[in-house]
Amino acid sequence: MTTTSSCIIGVDAGGTYTDAVIMDRATRTVLASVKVPTTHANPGIGIVHGIRQLLAKGTIPVTSIARTVISTTLGTNALVEGKGADVGLFVIGFNQRLDVPAEDMRYIPGGHKAKGIEREPLGLEELYDGIKAMKGHVQAYGISSLMSFADPSHELVAAKALSLLDDKPVFCSHQASTRPGMKERATTALLNAKLLPIMQTFVQGVRTALHELGVQGDVCMVCGDCTEIELDRAIRQSASTFASGPAATAWFGSHIASTDTALVVDMGGTTTDITMVAGGKPVMDTTGMTIGQWQTHVQAVEMFTVGVGGDSLFTPLGIDNNTLGPSRVIPLCQADQYVSPQDVAHLTDAIQQLGPKLKSSLVIVPDPASPPHSPLVAWLRDQGPTTSETILQHMGQGEIALERELGQLLKTRSIVQTGFTPTDALHCLQHIAIGNTDLAMLGARVLGTCLDMDPVTLSNHVLSLARDKIATTILQYVAGREVNQGLSSFLHTNDNPLLEITVRLKPPIIGIGACSRYVLPEVAEQLGTTIVFPDNFDVGNAVGAAWLGLDKGNP
Template identity: 30%
Template sequence: MFLTNISLGIDAGGTYTDAALVDMDDRRILQSQKALTTYPNPLRGIQNVLDLLDPAILKQVKLLSVSTTFATNTILEKNGAPVSLILIGSQKVPEHLKDNCVVVKGGHNYRGAENEELDLDGIREYVLSVKDKVSAFAVSSFYSILNPDHEKAARQLIHELTGYPVVCGYELAQSLGAYERGVTAYLNASLLPVARVFLEAVAEETKRRGMKVKTTMLKCNGAVAMFGEVMDRPVETIFSGPAASVLGASFLSGKETCLAIDVGGTSTDVSMIEDGIPQISDLGATVGGWKTKVRAIKMETIAAGGDSHIWIKADNVVDARLPSVMIGPRRVIPICRAAVMYPKFADTLKDHWAAHNMSLSEFLQKTTLVLRSGYEASNLSSDEMKAYQKIGDEPVFLDDLNWKDFPEGEIPFDIIETLVNKRLIQLIGFTPTDVLHVTGEFVQWDVEAAQLGARKLAEIFNMAKEDFCRFIKRKFAKIMAVEAVLFLNDTFSRDELNLFMDKFGGTGNGSYLRFKSDIPIILIGAPVQCFISELGEYLDAEIIAPEHYAVGNAVGCLAGKLAKRIEIRVEVESKEEENGDWTIRYTTFTTEGQRSFPTKDAAVHYAETFAKKDIYKYMKENDINEPDVEIRVKTKEMIYDPQKPPVQIDVLVEGFAENKV
């Protein structure tokens, strides 16, 4: 079978690495596969999933697009390369960067004029003092978006002194906020070697398999970029997974405008696409506590997924009530899977006895067990090590262990939580995945173990296991419904929505009230089709789980467009004359410097023309012809007094093109 326009999408997610071979001519999924994601290097998981695909079709692939968590994980796990940040102008050094950051004199004002002469001697002294401790530098100057001269001068000097990579803030962000631009540049610099190693390995893997492909990677704003660009700007790939999900939802459903709900193992993400373009957050992305200027899709996330822990919060078993049933936020190994992984697990679960006066908490349940994770235990206190040593490599209930050497012989839950957070021990528990094993809607592992877990929890409420599982499905659907409504209308609070849906949601309660959505809701990830009916009890909307929903993110990697965004600021200086007329000067700020114009139309026209020229140049570098580029222009005037001219005009020009060979 010979096909002419085959593309391959790969999404290395938190649990699974998905791959999809797509015939882009008729938007047909030819083949898809899943493999477990591998840590800390996702390349092995990518190799594993490629091994499952037809090698004959792989050799016909023309385009490869990838989404991965490598950038996000590197930042969260603090595994980036050592970097020093140079802030230029009057800026405060953040506490967590004080050991690898310096502030020097320089910077510009809001008109782009030099505030203070750049302290090149100070930069030289600092760079020479740290160059043996770092592998790259980041530079951010005050108002560099209006005048980047000081950042450029600093970069040139650092190159001359070290030859190291230098990332400038003005290249990564075009909005105000010198500190956030500095953080963005700092994180980007720290990711450079990680990105290069990963992307070169992926490219080498395609060559090894005889694939001659154009290689792109999805960014967190839903656009794609060539591997070469990503190697220079890897910070823009953080949170590319949620971007892949909304693009995949749109592609698979054929809906240009829709709300996407992506159910993963750990969390559920809600995002939206409108006229084929994902909605972008007005705020820069925050990752690992770092506030950046990276433009990312607008997203709501809730810590509830297919592997979220279902547990009961109650003073004792007798007093437990259904409202005390919790879903998440912690991820655990599902009971059905644990029974396959550990041969003795089912007997341990079956033989466990729980007293009626047992206090129920996250770590103490009739269905929650612990075991070591396999990570090396280090830097533990004596009590932490003592608790850790009681737990072995086989699943065990905490209340079956001897805690006599701890105060009052009680389980030290604070220490257990610390060990879990340090990933030294992991939990096994009842999950939504187990629920679907009980209902028979998704069966991949041990059904009998899942049924046993459901029965143990259901009997607390004198319910049949099937009724308890239906209750959990409705509760999980309500979580999705609440987040969907919040995304579309944030005037409600989460508590208000929960109260409303508890009172009016669901069938059989005599209520005729539901929230209505005029755009379709597309479900992808996990076995989402199992929740369509329950979600429909809370939302009046077209709810779709499209074919191939399980690999929606991999497909979404291919749906991303090449995009370039240019923001140009026009400063307006006005003076009212004695006769009441206004003398106005319009000044544009671009990478070519400042230009002044006598009229608004002339300034805006220049800004649009400059931006379009830059966009067409970018597209040409990516083998896209000018007629294939869609241009969108927006202007926004900042007016303080309606009787006076605007004080500023922002010109936004965006270019989009299909990612194709």
């Protein structure tokens, strides 16, 4: 029996699964671990399920829990998948075009010079007009003013004006950046604003979950730079959690690495994250992390992310240009969990319509009893699982308009998509059995017919696409920091009749993630290095979060 306040809980809420471990603080022994599906609409539900199962696995009283440390990739995954809030950006005192992911952008007179000298007065009239134009069309606001790290007054006035005219969340660049670089600071503010509603929902879910379970002690989140942050600050500074999951990954790897340098590769359901440890510590990116195509001023572990994971969508476009990811879908083997029992037969019929391009995935309304949000949702609720092509034919919309509407419905989780994924491929090859193998096999047969492949060949092909993407990404990461990113193209020169170049990765790989054992060994072999799967590698991020809580937290 454990004693009072003798344990720490580590939780990692990923894009597909929520992992949780309970660890003895004195011995750092993992006493129990669980893996449950992430509940995106309310992540707290998944956390409740995970911690409840942890406590039920042994004689671990809730009073023994001293701390709870949480890492998450939900924010990063949302940005990789193009989700998050629609943000209106106000750029003050800088009238050059910025290529940033804003729903709307307005340039406002104002800003400051060096030493906080006002460049020109803040354009209150232009600000008012911009707020009126954006109100009702955006879900959050970002503000970035020229040299606001020297004097944030124009950002503060603009934020106050926004709060008086609209109740949507607002984030200012001076809250996260103290360095010059207008585009990077504007991007940091904008991406933070995109995550504000997501983080608010997440934190509220965490609090509700822990209160429901009676878990006491302090609660914190892992930041991307391997520090901790209180939950309230995590809402106000959402950007600090961009690399929360990878930070836990790197912290786990830093305790496992037996060599001076190692690569930690975490294959999750949505993305594969690559971090590096050197000298027993995670390597930090002091210039500011890149998220997708956008450079920020967020301090975080040095990482490289690729949009391929266990639940990445496979799209058959032809034998030489099939694609995998970055879209995440519900694997076919789990799709029956999202339809009513009477619709399972309809789901089977719909899978038989799968094929190239738009028909590579199916659309499902996950809760047929919920009120319709649009004519399309109402039709889908009656129709049941169907392809995008069928929707096009019925609704009479253009392809671009339909993709836009489906994207909005996916954001609000009014619909889900299902399709063939590496998780399905692993079912077809009988490596795992966590879902309906018959549905996975049906999808493999249908898609295989399009490519003249049997289900086993198709499944191996899909896993090969995943391995190639991960191997190429590892080379891009290493080559980009050591030589030149163009070096990654050498991986594929063995097909050249005149040129053969061998590239070998020197550091070993530490594998994390439930699917990684079936994908990463071939990646390591392809790169000429070794790989190790430590104890608890399938829940490594949760272990890393707990270890970080022990190393950084209060005794």
